[in-house]
């Protein structure tokens with residue numbers, strides 16, 4: 001118990017903390033700083049030439065316009081669908097809520113490129129589903145989804161769950177007295193909804209909108225599948241084309257484009273902040289959640305409508321996808337005679353790249369999940385239990401790579417890793433490690449949030465009891481804290497795994513031969529016209545995703561509410 | 569060796585002074601109770617002793633080692649204190665045995681010895697049979713005992729207990745109180761026991777420290793605290809004391825003096841240093857009685873009588889000072905009720921020393 005021992009111990013705590021600070025800085029601040037530097041000083045020399053060239057190129061502004069059109073359109077659609085559904089789920093006495101929430105949130109967990117692929121299988125002239133039903137439009141008709149409207153529709157469906165999730169969390173926190181006071185004052189249910197509930201829901205709604213905006217802006221899979229064939233380019237697809245066409249020589253140019261998209265995303269976040277700052281939305285009382293409104297006679301019709309929505313946004317496209325994956329070649333109707341599993345056999349056993357992709361995606365996602373949890377447990381310890389201004393900044397830094405579009409991080413990573421690393425002398429560019437770096441950076445916050453909410457649920461005296469027993473920080477983390485936050489950490493790991501497993505944006509820009517991910521292979525099948533293989537591979541990813549989501553429900557009881565998005 | 573010295577310790581949260589220059593000296597092997605109303609800073613004091621927070625000012629010494637001052641801070645894991653939390657804080661993922669063994673494991677105590685000591689500790693609290701259970705399956709009192717065993721197994725020189733009995737029902741409390749008392753006798757560790765239950769503090773403690781709004785008001789044996797409160801707050805807080813103004817004469821060397829309360833001549837106890845003049849007097853219910861024939865007393869209107877089994881608790885407001893209410897126990901039979909006027913005699917009282925209490 002000497003003074004020097006005490007100092008050493010506190011030194012140990014500090015070492016861990018600073019290790020985490022450096023790690024987060026490397027994952028978050030370094031890439032963004034490098035990106036901005038490239039814009040100002042391309043190739044190391046201060047110059048405004050590239051910025052000028054990019055900004056005076058009309059293609060840039062067409063892409064910006066297209067990005068804004070699809071992003072706004074998609075966001076509006078997502079907000080309409082998401083908020084209506086959230087009101088029903090959180091405020092009324094509808095039945096089978098858990099099953100409904102699971103189905104409704106599923107599109108969020110399915111990769112955007114798979115959603116796009118699935119919808120393409122429903123609407124085109126070669127659609128196996130439509131052919132089977134005899135509804136297919138004549139050959140040579142353009143698939144109506146190859147358009148801005150198509151992109152908007154799918155973005156809306158993909159991200160409606162985001163609005164739903166934030167709004168539902170807000171509605172859950174709404175104290176019942178506020179609603180009851182309105183009812184007692186003689187207001188009808190709809191009046192209460194309009195005059196009390198929705199105004200108070202402004203913060204979560206705005207947060208949901210901002211999230212939706214940033215996600216739509218950064219989405220690559222949907223505009224890649226629906227926009228590139230129609231030559232309708234948005235910023236992420238423009239960056240992709242420039243980079244894959246010209247290679248690293250276009251780096252300075254795409255760095256400027258990435259910065260541009262980052263700036264637009266930041267603008268969205270700033271607008272959100274401003275909107276919320278103007279008024280006081282603080283809810284003062286805390287009590288149990290509101291009792292559900294009784295729908296009475298409207299219950300069954302509402303339920304039918306909601307499930308019809310699930311049918312349209314989930315079942316039909318997946319059916320289309322499955323149908324395509326089962327026909328021998330694209331354009332053949334699916335019948336008992338034509339059905340075949342050959343596509344599955346091909347992608348699972350014959351095609352080397354997709355076999356590799358399975359291994360790569362599994363390995364990358366699992367490794368990212370493990371690393372992120374290992375970082376998140378001590379990081380959340382400091383963030384939740386040792387609050388300070390520096391830690392708030394650290395939290396912000398950890399959020400940044402996920403808040404910004406994936407292309408931004410990917411381009412930044414290329415800039416950092418193109419040249420060999422200073423000390424080690426090896427280059428990560430064109431290896432799987434650059435993808436791994438991006439996954440850890442981008443998805444860190446997905447693992448961190450559940451772990452942090454796990455800490456919030458924990459009684460801190462449990463840790464303090466170990467502390468007075470003489471246990472140092474590391475020992476406490478391993479023997480006391482880790483077992484107690486394990487369920488939340490597992491949920492975080494699964495979220496990271498699922499997101500990384502379905503990811504395309506980053507790997508589309510960073511993959512190299514031998515290092516393909518599943519998203520990349522699905523994308524290249526589809527680009528090469530092999531829709532049946534693409535569909536088979538996509539179905540397999542959906543199955544893995546679904547299986548993991550269902551598996552989490554087994555231990556969902558032990559988790560803080562709201563950690564698993566797909567559980568009510 | 570396990571003397572605890574707290575020297576003008578202050579702790580602020582934001583601009584709220586949770587501890588305001590608190591000083592006390594706890595002797596080796598002493599059982600000290602800390603008593604005070606909710607929010608007065610008891611838990612905060614305990615947390616500073618354990619080292620969970622850094623103090624703003626002052627000094628804390630355990631034995632001869634300075635563990636906290638404005639600059640130095642020995643972290644809790646190096647203070648070798650034991651603590652029992654109000655919530656028990658048992659680790660739910662470990663068995664009772666592992667909970668108790670944890671501190672020994674951390675200290676590197678190897679196995680035959682470790683198991684022996686854990687078993688001993690569990691035997692001490694009567695829980696040998698529950699070693700393999702998870703804490704979640706135990707009753708409140710059993711959890712309490714596990715927490716105690718866990719805290720004692722490492723033989724800390726100083727044990728801190730934060731309202732350890734607050735979550736238990738009345739019967740269990742009485743049983744556990746006995747256990748604590750026996751326990752302290754057997755182990756002779758220094759114990760600091762936080763409670764807001766006066767009876768508990770009086771029953772267990774060698775000395776009691778009374779706190780209010782972050783300050784230490786008095787530290788004394790239970791009997792001294794009751795008989796000779798240091799100031800008005802303590803007088804009112806402990807044993808529902810009544811504080812009345814009086815004119816007193818100078819005390820003799822025995823500590824007795826004459827006084828006059830609302831015109832009534834009384835004989836009082838006081839500090840031998842007490843000077844003549846205005847003073848405040850602390851009266852206990854047992855110092856008061858209904859005047860017998862031929863006795864003079866203070867006339868008072870009865871406000872309320874409450875039957876309490878064998879006697880009445882009587883509350884009355886003085887005729888000469890209607891805003892002063894006194895209370896006393898009156899044996900049955902007693903046939904007066906609210907509104908009646910009775911004479912109350914004062915048999916004893918304590919002259920509060922003149923202080924600069926704010």
Ligand SMILES: Nc1ncnc2c1ncn2[C@@H]1O[C@H](COP(=O)(O)OP(=O)(O)OP(=O)(O)O)[C@@H](O)[C@H]1O
Pocket residue numbers: 581582586604605606607608609610611612613764
């Ligand atoms: N971490 C903290 N931050 C801010 N204020 C605090 C903190 N801890 C305690 N306080 C405040 O300090 C005061 C004393 O708190 P403390 O917990 O010590 O009271 P207590 O005497 O233990 O009360 P109780 O009998 O209710 O447990 C309270 O007003 C409390 O709100």
Ligand SMILES: [Mg+2]
Pocket residue numbers: 610611612
């Ligand atoms: Mg307390």
